[in-house]
Amino acid sequence: MAGKVNQDLLNERAKCNFDVEELTNLLDDGAEQTKKRRTLEQNVLSIKGLLDDVPEEYLSHKEKYENGLRKTLLFCKALQTYDKESANKSFQENIRLNFRNSLWSAVTKDTSPLLLHLEMFMISILEQGTEEQSKYWGKKAANFEIIGTYAQTELGHGTFIRGLETRATYDVDTEEFVLHSPTITAYKWWPGGMGHTANHCVVMAQLYIKGKNYGLQPFMVQIRDLETHMPLPGVKVGEIGPKLGFNTVNNGFLGFDNVRIPREWMLMKNAQVLKDGTYKASPNSKLAYGAMVYVRVVIINSVFKYLSRAVTIAVRYSAVRRQSQPKPNAPEPQIMDYVTQQHKLLIAISTSHAYHFTVRWLWDLYIKTNKELKRGEFKNLPELHILACSMKVISSADCTALIEKCRLACGGHGYMLSSSLPLLYGVSTATVTYEGENTVLLLQVARSLVKTWEQISKGHITVSPSVVYLCNRTPVPKWDNSLEGILQSFKRVAKGKVSTSVSSLDQYRKSGLSPEDAWNKASVQLIAAAEAHARVIVLSVYKDELERKSSTLSYPLGTVLLQLLELYYIYWTLEKTGDLLLHTRLSEKDVRDLQYRYEELLEKIRPNAVGLVDAFDYRDEILSSTLGAYDGRAYERLMEEALKSPLNAEPVNESFEKYLKPFMRGKL
Numbered sequence: 001m002a003g004k005v006n007q008d009l010l011n012e013r014a015k016c017n018f019d020v021e022e023l024t025n026l027l028d029d030g031a032e033q034t035k036k037r038r039t040l041e042q043n044v045l046s047i048k049g050l051l052d053d054v055p056e057e058y059l060s061h062k063e064k065y066e067n068g069l070r071k072t073l074l075f076c077k078a079l080q081t082y083d084k085e086s087a088n089k090s091f092q093e094n095i096r097l098n099f100r101n102s103l104w105s106a107v108t109k110d111t112s113p114l115l116l117h118l119e120m121f122m123i124s125i126l127e128q129g130t131e132e133q134s135k136y137w138g139k140k141a142a143n144f145e146i147i148g149t150y151a152q153t154e155l156g157h158g159t160f161i162r163g164l165e166t167r168a169t170y171d172v173d174t175e176e177f178v179l180h181s182p183t184i185t186a187y188k189w190w191p192g193g194m195g196h197t198a199n200h201c202v203v204m205a206q207l208y209i210k211g212k213n214y215g216l217q218p219f220m221v222q223i224r225d226l227e228t229h230m231p232l233p234g235v236k237v238g239e240i241g242p243k244l245g246f247n248t249v250n251n252g253f254l255g256f257d258n259v260r261i262p263r264e265w266m267l268m269k270n271a272q273v274l275k276d277g278t279y280k281a282s283p284n285s286k287l288a289y290g291a292m293v294y295v296r297v298v299i300i301n302s303v304f305k306y307l308s309r310a311v312t313i314a315v316r317y318s319a320v321r322r323q324s325q326p327k328p329n330a331p332e333p334q335i336m337d338y339v340t341q342q343h344k345l346l347i348a349i350s351t352s353h354a355y356h357f358t359v360r361w362l363w364d365l366y367i368k369t370n371k372e373l374k375r376g377e378f379k380n381l382p383e384l385h386i387l388a389c390s391m392k393v394i395s396s397a398d399c400t401a402l403i404e405k406c407r408l409a410c411g412g413h414g415y416m417l418s419s420s421l422p423l424l425y426g427v428s429t430a431t432v433t434y435e436g437e438n439t440v441l442l443l444q445v446a447r448s449l450v451k452t453w454e455q456i457s458k459g460h461i462t463v464s465p466s467v468v469y470l471c472n473r474t475p476v477p478k479w480d481n482s483l484e485g486i487l488q489s490f491k492r493v494a495k496g497k498v499s500t501s502v503s504s505l506d507q508y509r510k511s512g513l514s515p516e517d518a519w520n521k522a523s524v525q526l527i528a529a530a531e532a533h534a535r536v537i538v539l540s541v542y543k544d545e546l547e548r549k550s551s552t553l554s555y556p557l558g559t560v561l562l563q564l565l566e567l568y569y570i571y572w573t574l575e576k577t578g579d580l581l582l583h584t585r586l587s588e589k590d591v592r593d594l595q596y597r598y599e600e601l602l603e604k605i606r607p608n609a610v611g612l613v614d615a616f617d618y619r620d621e622i623l624s625s626t627l628g629a630y631d632g633r634a635y636e637r638l639m640e641e642a643l644k645s646p647l648n649a650e651p652v653n654e655s656f657e658k659y660l661k662p663f664m665r666g667k668l
């Protein structure tokens with residue numbers, strides 16, 4: 001971070017009125033963790049060859065993969081050397097955590113061909129395998145003796161899992177499963193690392209025994225030779241080509257032509273197939289979807305970190321960028337002084353905090369519910385599924401939209417790949433689609449809300465904690481501008497939206513539509529209700545968790561964090577004025593008061609903006625941005641990076657003689 005720091009940034013840092021280190025410690029879950037993280041970052045990033053000399057944007061598609069894999073392995077090796085804190089954590093677990101924290105981003109702006117190995121492959125083995133299978137495969141995967149991925153989505157189906165076509169047919173005579181892709185649409189399509197990295201995968205396939213379908217089950221399948229890495233007989237595997245992001249992830253396709261695996265390779269913690277072909281059903285058919293629930297929680301953690309990086313870049317740049325001259329003869333202001341710029345960026349800071357707290361809360365719930373599942377108790381699984389869906393949707397949608405806002409807030413320079421903002425958008429927007437497309441997950445949430453509503457209407461009032469507000473039958477009170485008042489109002493909105501969408505559903509059904517057609521017709525309302533429910537959860541968890549922490553914070557930090565919380569509340573109130581006017585007693589005067597309060601909050605938080613993003617504590621290597629470095633030398637860095645363009649290696653490009661000159665002379 002050394003170097004001459006831009007004077008505007010120095011001034012900003014001098015203005016900050018809270019202890020930046022205190023906030024960093026809070027976000028790291030303690031000063032000890034901050035220390036460990038920094039030491040690890042320092043050690044790992046000093047490894048030679050880990051950081052690129054040539055920006056990866058200039059590499060070809062093939063080189064990007066090769067370089068990505070090389071650096072992933074160096075990174076894993078570096079962690080093995082330096083991350084000794086793992087007394088009670090496995091090496092694999094540490095690597096996973098370090099991929100998820102932001103250190104990995106110093107290595108590449110994109111993601112890794114081992115991502116799926118570390119996340120979904122591993123969790124599937126651990127959560128879907130029997131104890132024996134988990135031990136056997138888990139050890140091999142943890143030691144990287146095998147490299148795996150998670151193959152679920154097919155060319156023809158991603159969302160509708162029951163529609164997947166890959167078959168695993170049990171052959172009683174040989175005690176084997178025969179994996180087969182009957183059509184082109186049955187080809188697996190998308191799995192990360194599948195192209196040229198993985199030699200094993202967990203395949204989700206339709207189980208058939210003696211002609212009868214027993215639904216989707218997970219199977220361990222070897223796809224490449226461990227020595228030569230050649231695809232095994234009957235395995236058709238390759239890479240799917242360039243994408244908006246994820247270009248180092250090596251997403252692949254996979255087809256089977258009657259590939260045989262031993263019976264023991266079906267992951268049989270839940271459902272089992274005995275030697276004689278007897279099928280033993282899982283105690284709960286949705287347990288096979290466990291890996292997806294886990295990753296939905298993990299996604300929230302990754303996506304708010306993308307946002308905190310984007311806003312660090314945009315706020316620092318906004319402090320050094322000066323533009324326009326609103327007051328005659330006065331110097332051009334820092335663009336951060338424009339209230340519209342503050343409106344774009346400060347909400348991104350509070351949104352990062354909102355999901356920082358939400359994901360911790362959800363993770364605790366995940367751990368608790370998982371323990372219950374292990375004891376054979378399933379009652380809280382639906383609630384966990386619905387909360388994971390709601391939070392995955394709202395965090396990916398909010399953070400992606402705000403990353404794009406951060407990019408636009410940097411004007412033309414935000415369009416440069418060297419700013420890192422376009423690729424942050426690329427990896428973030430993928431989270432809207434993968435692990436359950438957002439609209440589809442909202443419909444899952446809506447399905448549960450509608451069921452709950454119908455139960456409540458029938459007098460059943462024991463409902464899950466997150467939907468208790470649907471039981472509220474008290475009259476709508478006068479509008480209350482306090483945080484609690486606003487939260488209660490958002491609950492009224494969600495309840496109102498559930499109620500109106502259910503009555504539309506009823507009306508459509510009564511008009512003669514089938515339940516499915518009625519559902520489809522009401523689905524725009526239904527997803528709005530689900531989104532409103534998700535917003536209630538975030539508002540409520542952000543407030544509860546921050547208030548719980550506030551007694552441990554110094555007064556200045558507590559004050560700025562509460563200002564951010566209030567900003568978040570009022571921002572969403574103003575965004576949702578229409579809904580609130582419809583479902584609460586919000587008046588025009590209340591809206592005006594809130595607007596003033598919002599503008600007041602922007603003004604109050606403005607002097608702390610740089611301090612707040614500094615507290616995310618991203619090293620320059622992690623931000624990897626010409627616009628967002630700690631020293632604020634944005635213009636110098638833009639020029640330095642431009643000069644790295646291979647086109648600038650020679651003053652005249654050969655295309656001049658080959659094409660341009662003849663064309664100018666009329667000879668082409």
Ligand SMILES: CCCCCCCCCCCCCCCCCC(=O)SCCNC(=O)CCNC(=O)[C@H](O)C(C)(C)COP(=O)(O)OP(=O)(O)OC[C@H]1O[C@@H](n2cnc3c(N)ncnc32)[C@H](O)[C@@H]1OP(=O)(O)O
Nearest residue numbers: 099100110111119152158159161286289302385434435436
């Ligand atoms: C920059 C560097 C950064 C580096 C570091 C990066 C950090 C790492 C971040 C992590 C990223 C990891 C990478 C992951 C990549 C993507 C992997 C994938 O997409 S993999 C592919 C992911 N693919 C997807 O996600 C596919 C999405 N589709 C689906 O999940 C489902 O099929 C469905 C949700 C659409 C339901 O389908 P439908 O056919 O309508 O329904 P059904 O008949 O099946 O079930 C109905 C009943 O079951 C209930 N229930 C359902 N699910 C669950 C559950 N999980 N549990 C419990 N219950 C569940 C449901 O509520 C209902 O209950 P009820 O009302 O009857 O009581």
Ligand SMILES: Cc1cc2nc3c(=O)[nH]c(=O)nc-3n(C[C@H](O)[C@H](O)[C@H](O)COP(=O)(O)OP(=O)(O)OC[C@H]3O[C@@H](n4cnc5c(N)ncnc54)[C@H](O)[C@@H]3O)c2cc1C
Nearest residue numbers: 151152153157158159190191192430433434435436437439
């Ligand atoms: C970067 C990336 C990485 C991925 N990695 C993996 C991986 O490692 N392993 C893996 O198995 N998969 C992976 N996937 C696949 C991913 O999980 C699917 O793309 C995702 O689940 C969405 O499914 P789909 O592509 O079939 O979309 P579709 O379901 O075809 O969606 C298309 C449109 O149809 C709408 N739609 C679909 N069904 C309904 C419905 N019932 N009601 C209303 N609207 C509907 C959707 O809202 C959407 O607008 C990855 C995808 C991406 C983008």
